[in-house]
Amino acid sequence: MSDTVKRWRETRAAIARAARDVERDPDSVALIAVSKTMPAEAILPVLEAGQRIFGENYVQEAKAKWPALKERFPDAQLHMIGPLQSNKAKEAVELFDAIHSLDRESLAKELAREIARSGRAPTLYVQVNTGDEPQKGGVSPSAIDAFLESCRVHHGLVIEGLMCIPPAEDPPSPHFALLAKIAARHGLRGLSMGMSADYEAAIQLGATHVRVGSAIFGARG
Numbered sequence: 001m002s003d004t005v006k007r008w009r010e011t012r013a014a015i016a017r018a019a020r021d022v023e024r025d026p027d028s029v030a031l032i033a034v035s036k037t038m039p040a041e042a043i044l045p046v047l048e049a050g051q052r053i054f055g056e057n058y059v060q061e062a063k064a065k066w067p068a069l070k071e072r073f074p075d076a077q078l079h080m081i082g083p084l085q086s087n088k089a090k091e092a093v094e095l096f097d098a099i100h101s102l103d104r105e106s107l108a109k110e111l112a113r114e115i116a117r118s119g120r121a122p123t124l125y126v127q128v129n130t131g132d133e134p135q136k137g138g139v140s141p142s143a144i145d146a147f148l149e150s151c152r153v154h155h156g157l158v159i160e161g162l163m164c165i166p167p168a169e170d171p172p173s174p175h176f177a178l179l180a181k182i183a184a185r186h187g188l189r190g191l192s193m194g195m196s197a198d199y200e201a202a203i204q205l206g207a208t209h210v211r212v213g214s215a216i217f218g219a220r221g
């Protein structure tokens with residue numbers, strides 16, 4: 001067994017343990033294997049082992065790698081987790097099964113237009129900038145209620161849940177708790193939170209999707 005597959009198995013086991021610790025069904029936590037910057041040869045063994053949900057950050061990279069992989073594994077699902085430029089909305093709707101980085105009006109408008117035009121409807125998550133970091137994407141917690149309302153009323157978008165990336169220097173749990181609180185207030189089911197360093201804490205606070213890259217694929221070059 002390759003090191004990557006070994007780490008994937010260990011990650012799955014750790015997810016199941018973290019879920020059971022808080023009396024959650026392990027199947028209620030989906031693992032998104034974040035394969036950004038990894039070549040197809042590194043992704044294949046994980047697909048062969050049974051992983052089906054993958055995260056990518058860049059539209060161009062995903063477009064180059066995934067059509068061939070999807071031909072071999074048609075049930076693989078691709079999630080866009082990186083910042084998305086509005087002018088890439090068309091390609092993103094064509095390529096991805098879910099988008100986790102919806103965070104502004106212009107993008108909501110472009111996504112709504114492409115969804116209507118193409119008939120494809122990726123599952124949508126709104127990214128929340130829980131730490132209000134100026135350099136980071138995401139809607140400020142102070143603006144999230146109005147943005148969700150606008151997605152629904154003005155753009156006719158169905159929002160599945162919320163996503164966050166806590167500030168690197170903060171303990172992550174308060175950010176996960178804040179995201180869960182906002183989601184509950186809006187009746188949103190999906191919580192995309194937790195990465196290699198903190199997915200267990202995220203699961204304790206209700207994550208439905210954890211995005212794990214380096215713990216599976218090793219450090220990115």
Ligand SMILES: *Cc1c(COP(=O)(O)O)cnc(C)c1O
Nearest residue numbers: 034081195196211212213214215
């Ligand atoms: C790269 C990335 C991840 C995975 O990070 P790791 O620390 O390698 O697990 C998760 N979420 C987002 C948004 C990312 O950009």
